Amino acid sequence: MTAVFMRKIWFALIVAMALTVQAAQAASLTVGYLRIDAPMPPTLSNLDPLPEDDGLAGARTGLSDNRTTGKFLGHEYTLIERRVPEGGDATEAAREMLAMTPYLILDAPDDALLAIADMDAAKDALMFNAASGTVALRDDECRANLFHTLSSDAMRTDALAQVFVRKRWTDLVMIAGIHPQDIAYAAAMRRSVRKFGLTLEGEKTWAFDADMRRNAAQEVPLFTQDFGDYDALILADELHDFGRYVLYNTWVPRPVAGSEGLSPVGWSPVIEQWGASQLHSRFRKAHARPMTARDYAAWAAIRTLGEAVTRTDTDDPETLRAYILSDAFELGGFKGRPLTYRPWNGQLRQPIAVVHPRALVKLAPLEGFLHKTNELDSLGLDRPDSACGAFE
């Protein structure tokens, strides 16, 4: 597109804004994005560095989506961003942000999340966990002021289990890493295996400290030899440390799934349908990289607030909270179905994509996995499964 063209567009934009920003006292929403850095253990490969603005970039794209809608309705949106380095004071940073706005998007370790949610200053806040999949946060450790836009580990492992059932890969084995995230993922996977009537015939822990770039070919076949035969191998390697060296190196030739290989994810660049390619191209244009599941979760959080402001014409937290949890709320999330919130634990209901790095394999819930109210609740903690009492 030529520069003249671009100028014309900007001019049109400014004129449109001038025309639409008329009557004042309209809703004005400020959202805070707070990231609390946690120590990241080293991984064997340096091939895929995490983007510095993982999550935050999604919030920024969501902000610009909200602003476009807002300019037609006279609603204003602002994003304030804050990052606390390792060892910094998470609750103090949260307190400062809560003094400016009751709406926070949090990318924080679980203990910091709960510490923030339990602060007096956060009592009437509306906060979104956009980075932790820990099941307990949706279960007995849930908090009434903490919604979740990132899919839980259980939602993802249930999606993978549905694919196993559909493919009749019923005999499974698993290798889990030693990090808390790996252990949590493995626990969610065991629960999904039971839930969908599959069997886990063997489990091993990957505690090696060898550099697998040199000897994967020798180590993995031996390591997987005593599993015997099975239909698929599951990897619980959420930090993406050793898993990439397992593919094509197993003793028996079998598919690899879980953290690597066939992976259940909340969002991925390989999702093309349902208008997703438009969101990807908008995101890529703005941030020069692909959109991750964390970006998506932060995007969904800020869009949730935007959608609620658009429909209710207010920035009042109590009204927005009630609207978000009501049947009237629905978010277009580029995954082929309206996204809504579970009223029992504040989790955003959403399809889970089961992907490999080059294509979408299935979108869960798969056809045939029925549910008496909403098929999306066949993924993760359904109302009877959740011990969360804070919401209802």
Added chain:
Amino acid sequence: MKPAFFLAALLVAAAPAHADEIWVTNEKDDTVSVISTDTLEVIATYETGERPRGVTFSKDYSRLYICASDSDAVQVMDPETGKILHDLPSGEDPEQFVLHPDDRHLYIANEDDAITTVVDVETRKVVAQISVGIEPEGMAVSPDGKIAITTSETTNMAHWIDTETLELFANTLVDSRPRHAEFTADGAEMWVSSEIGGTLTIFDVATQKEKAKITFAVKGVHPDRVQPVGFEFTQNGDHVFVALGPSNHIAVVNARTYEVEKYILVGRRVWHMAFNADGSRLFTTNGVSGDVTVVDVAKRKALKSIKVGRYPWGAAFRPTP
């Protein structure tokens, strides 16, 4: 039988190579398929730019306009030869468009740019670019040519454009992911489909106020998968045929009472549609199954499916040349 159709039928009998045609864009094959409404077979396939979606003819049917989304152009094709004559400047990622009754101005939704571009097809110049909501898609123009509509999928609005000043004069909220818009023939109502919301919203054009909303329920299909996208009015304006996307059904809606009278099973992920000359048959594009379903309009039943290219999307009717 209407005289025009009778004449057409005679001509078909005399020269079967010149039957009426339905032109279908194949989004992932970069082609258009030409279907004979007489033999119900594909009689020609022509290459287009990348990702062809919206498609429409000039008033005299001598030019075919194609939104080649990934080529960032509206292409002009000679339907007699299938040759691309030239490209029109369209703005980025044109998805759908509508030809103004003046036969001269195309109103184009630029999906990636949150803009509606107005192009003069004679001078081949951009007349205006109008900022709208995110992911503009559905385009309509009132029968008197005074109002153009753009719907934006992520902003969830119908934007009302005054075609004289080329400025927005109203922005109305609809349900999630509005995809398509149409005016009634008398210009009194404007209808918008919402894919994720699962509804059709009907506006009173004079006041731009919502006057009714239609919901759908297909037996055996979860409501979330009943997703209205393209729709067309019958010639007499009595009924509206609505494509319901991944529910694989077309709904027949009574345009006077707003009641859904029937659901017709067609191919997978039905997008858009076009009627034949006398409105007795409807041709629907089915994205996932890569075919076109022919519906007997009176009997409200699918007659046949015709294999076309990959991911058929838009459809346009062309009478016997």
